[in-house]
Amino acid sequence: MVSPAVAVLLIWMIVPLAMTIWFSFQQYNLLYPDRTGFAGIENYYYFITDFRFQPAIWNTLRLVLGVLAITTIGGILLALLLDQPFWGQGIVRLLVLAPFFVMPTVSALVWQNMFMDPVNGLFAHIAKAFGGDGYDFLGQSPLMSIIIMVAWQWLPFATLILLTALQSLDREQIEAAEMDGASVWSRFIYIILPHMTRAITVVILIQTIFILSVYAEILVTTNGGPGTASLNLPFLVYLASIVDNDVGMGAAGGVIAIILANIVAFFLMRAIGKNLEH
């Protein structure tokens, strides 16, 4: 009973991937429908040698690492903070999660128009109040601006997972460390941080998967520019296939993106696998 079902499953899951790979070796441009046939590694060659490819790869990495740094460190600090008993704990915990429920498009628009706008944005108003000048965030530091937007969206997720991990820490371990003479800092380094290792791994890997495919924020705000300053890999795939209408090249870019994502997926699977054993 199991085998045919598994086979159907494999087809359902695998065929889209196989098709992508197949098309990535085909000539297939919607603007020149007569040019078809096997293209060899031509699509890959053109995609990789495109002047936008290198910046896109670097921007993708910068974006991922930047967001991870902010959300992981910020998430740990927030989790430690929210684990303390204080008045109004329930409401604060709820509010911390709020950004997670704002749609990426909306979030990007809010940041762009209401905070980062060099004339009417909140930051500009604050700068002016102190006698400074409005800073054109999206024009001058487009990638950093996008990192801030994405990090704002993902911080609640990181906080939630890390807080859950923190709350599963056996109180007696902390007490034992206290009796063993460990200071607050030692307890954090030797007991709390090692306990959270797995949760941190999960946060990093899951976020990586999603941040690798950040797209809406870029489209809504900078459109990848100025120049290639905020262009990342998914956006380049989009440009190649939709704007340039070259499906073959888009597929090649897609394959590269999938390989990149699967390297991450490999590690994620191992971490989740360990979790399931546990």
Added chain:
Amino acid sequence: MVSPAVAVLLIWMIVPLAMTIWFSFQQYNLLYPDRTGFAGIENYYYFITDFRFQPAIWNTLRLVLGVLAITTIGGILLALLLDQPFWGQGIVRLLVLAPFFVMPTVSALVWQNMFMDPVNGLFAHIAKAFGGDGYDFLGQSPLMSIIIMVAWQWLPFATLILLTALQSLDREQIEAAEMDGASVWSRFIYIILPHMTRAITVVILIQTIFILSVYAEILVTTNGGPGTASLNLPFLVYLASIVDNDVGMGAAGGVIAIILANIVAFFLMRAIGKNLEH
């Protein structure tokens, strides 16, 4: 020590939301920068009475419900299947997860050009092999096509969560039910399904949050069309703010979207809260 930190936190989390609400009551169109000031509920009025608003709301709901139905039922079936011991279990489990690691843009392109294309798509080829005609999925049934794409992406997530829940079921409960004379079907209805209730809730709520903000797939494939046939709320917000350049109306749409998302968030928080207690 805790209080000022909590205050800063609140500002960080809340100000973007507050700003959105504030702008939603302002006249603020980038095409007419001289018209500013308080707009009352005008933005809301125009957004809600826009001829595209009603279809967008209905499409959003259809999209969410359609994807949820496919992923939840499919996820339960897959989880039951993958929980059986069979040869090559590890690899199949890994492959099932594959779609989760494909970026939404790439996934949309693959489906559009390689499967659903009425001339060159795989489905068209299959139809022709049986003597049929190519069906223009995205033209004829745009929303259903998008539902299939999104469901394909989210099925692995649902499967993973439900499989994890299934594996946490105490074997002795199943054995007890077996001794109590329960058939396979009775065991599923009375023991397995109730055990998975919480996991199903989590799957439904988390997916709802993400599917409410589906956007890339629509932009890449149908652009909301034909007409308003595949237009959803986040896409309408995008159209209002970016294409029509009306930030005030976009903000009003954003607020409506946030309210919708927060109704869901409320239930999600309760479910997660219960999980944390547990």
Added chain:
Amino acid sequence: MGQITLSKVVKQFGEVTVIPPLDLEINEGEFVVFVGPSGCGKSTLLRLIAGLEDTSAGSITIDGVNATDLPPAKRGLAMVFQSYALYPHMTVRKNIAFPLKMAGMSPEEQEKRVKAAAGVLNMNKLLDRRPGQLSGGQRQRVAIGRAIVREPKAFLFDEPLSNLDAALRMGMRLEITELHQRLKTTMIYVTHDQVEAMTMADKIVVLNAGRIEQAGSPLELYKNPKNIFVASFIGSPKMNFVGGQVAKYHNAATIGVRPEHVMLSTSSGPWKGTVGVAEHLGSDTFVHVNTEEAGTITARISGEVVVKHGDTVWLTPMPDKIYRFDAEGVAI
């Protein structure tokens, strides 16, 4: 009803033989306890009888019917699991009624039987609670209730008391024994605790590595253990074993003497030693004495003798209570 016969039953997991060919007869109305150290196969044996594991060879007969290939539900047995295995999302009432519902019984009849079982186990007030709201002892009782309503041919218990604390364990032990006296149904009970085996069983089956080392009444096993394994497993504190010269003198490779059969004197005796730890229980004292001749010997002293750490004492084993074992550990 409730006569169970195992004939040449074998259980293998892959290459590993957990139970080599094994024969066992369980009589109607008997309270049989399978006892042994962890990994001895006692739970596997119970699961074979329940039908939760398939036998690799041999046959299981229940009330004269070959049940070897019957599914668990058709064997007419009820099981109480170690984890209790209550259905967490159902009330106690629904938990107990579940087997009846599965048997297609009418709601009125279900309710009647649930009430009856609740009465027997004194838990009428708990019927509308959920398992999560119950204490360990109460859960235990619900699990037994769910077994009772089916009116099975035999009850199977898999270490049912191992999750309870000391005081509760004693009480539940008594309750299960009383239940057996009332229902007179065959019961098969698995435990690693020899005290439970001794106090509850009509017949104890001592298992070791899947083999039956000895089967018999508690006092039979206590008085006439067949080998060192049984001798050391039954009785608390453990029997003292002495080898070497002392054993040779009794024409044995090893001799054993129980703590309650060692007399302690502050003046004379064959084994001289110093008191290590003295455990005062009030009614008795367990004295651990380090002797030159016989190593560390535990003696049980009733009542008032007061000895303390470091005292020099002399021990005398009661001559007619010395067990002798050969080099293979078999009783002579």
Added chain:
Amino acid sequence: MGQITLSKVVKQFGEVTVIPPLDLEINEGEFVVFVGPSGCGKSTLLRLIAGLEDTSAGSITIDGVNATDLPPAKRGLAMVFQSYALYPHMTVRKNIAFPLKMAGMSPEEQEKRVKAAAGVLNMNKLLDRRPGQLSGGQRQRVAIGRAIVREPKAFLFDEPLSNLDAALRMGMRLEITELHQRLKTTMIYVTHDQVEAMTMADKIVVLNAGRIEQAGSPLELYKNPKNIFVASFIGSPKMNFVGGQVAKYHNAATIGVRPEHVMLSTSSGPWKGTVGVAEHLGSDTFVHVNTEEAGTITARISGEVVVKHGDTVWLTPMPDKIYRFDAEGVAI
């Protein structure tokens, strides 16, 4: 070293007073056991001494120094937790060395002390494993090792054996007692199990609802319980209590007699009854007899008398072993 004095110590959680003013003196080198039912405040009391909870009032003096407001680490005490509280991501070696590392000791000195502690507890081979790879008993030993290396003024044990199975519990009980004899350091031990208290303690402190019901040596508590609570808590099986006419005859509201002080006869005696359950332990038999005059009475019979369910027997309490209590439950 290791003299601890509690003076008028009070602990409140919000509005709830867990421990009303309480005085207690723990002498140097003593093995003190706090025993009582769950919720009696015994663990809270231990945590107050450890410094893990703040006292609401009163003072705690350790070796003449007022330690009431000292943080746990400065009190020079070591604790063994119920869950063992080992650090799961560190090897056994690092677990044991952790307090030394925190004290800034050199790696060589750390290693020397870890080796010494491992030698004492016979676990040299486990040093490179992680807690997850150890059995319950081994974890217990590591937790004790981590306490030993600090050479504390006193050891605090919080129900350390409650997660072990019956056989292991007996062994570890003995080991801890032997450890105390070797180190001669003050030990404070919390348990709900009166057998542990009786066998290990120099001094037992019986707690009930935060109050000390009685403190004294095990035999003192066994022989002269101050009230019904202590009388029923100490001794196994529990003391039999009889009220009504029988007690009035002895000029008391309630009389108590221990199972080991009830004589059973098949011919005559003051209390006639039928045997309910008879638990055969081999060395003894506990017989539960339903009598008309005195309700259900448990009697302990040594050796060979064979009685079974339904037999009619007569019971006689030993006249000089009858405890008398007044209407408030206080011993007369």
